[in-house]
Amino acid sequence: MGSPKTPSSLMDNMLGLLRVRIQRGVNLAVRDVRSSDPYVVVKMGKQKLKTRVIKKDVNPEWNEDLTLSVSDPNVPIKLTVYDHDTFSMDDKMGDAEFEVKTFLEAMKMKLDGLPNGTVITRVQPCRTNCLAEESCVTWRDKRVVQDVCLRLRNVECGEVELQLHWIDLPGGKGL
Known part of the structure; x- marks a missing residue:
């Protein structure tokens, strides 16, 4: 009795895994009395x-890795911060969206031998990101x-800092 196999069509379309390290929140909105109990939801x-909930902290340190499987580099990643409430629905504390296309383009380059810390490319803040x-x-x-600092939308204040890493899959389509 082996473990169930992933359907090969799913593996054929998968480019690899994107590890999103949710590092911390900065100056998040207050949604409870004087503080919030924030957590982050990532969708792709x-x-x-x-992530886990951090109690009573508007500058939480999660340092938590979330791993997404990537089959279409054009699909943006959506991030929403919520305030955990025990007796009512969780309050939304802002959202953000980011593209991974630039990061994936850099992954395709032959970079072995580059000095540690070399900047491959930069993404500038603009109205559309x-x-x-x-x-x-x-x-x-x-x-x-890729280090990313996102300004949350639909809220009075708050940023989330994260870092992207790529994990190649054996037998995956690859980049």
Whole structure:
């Protein structure tokens, strides 16, 4: 009795796994008395993952890895911050969206031999993205890493800092 196999058509379409490290929230909105109990929900297509709740903290440190399977590089990642409430529905504390296309393009380059810390490309904040500051795609520790700081929309204040890493799949389509 082996473990159930993933349908090969699913594996054929999968490019690999994107590890999203939700690092921290900065100056998140207050939704309870003087504080909030925030957690983050990350969605990409039909996938939905969430972090743990951090009690009474508008500057929470999650440092939590969420892993998404990527089959279409054009699908944006949506991030929503909520305030956990015990006796009522959780309050929304803002949302953001970001593209992974630039990061995936950098993954296709032959980068072996580059000095550690080399900036491969930069993504500038603009009206069409949620970046709070310039986001650099960097060659670090023999892999491509992107640091992202997102300004939350539909809320009075708050940012979420995260980092992207790529995981190649054996037998996957690859980039």
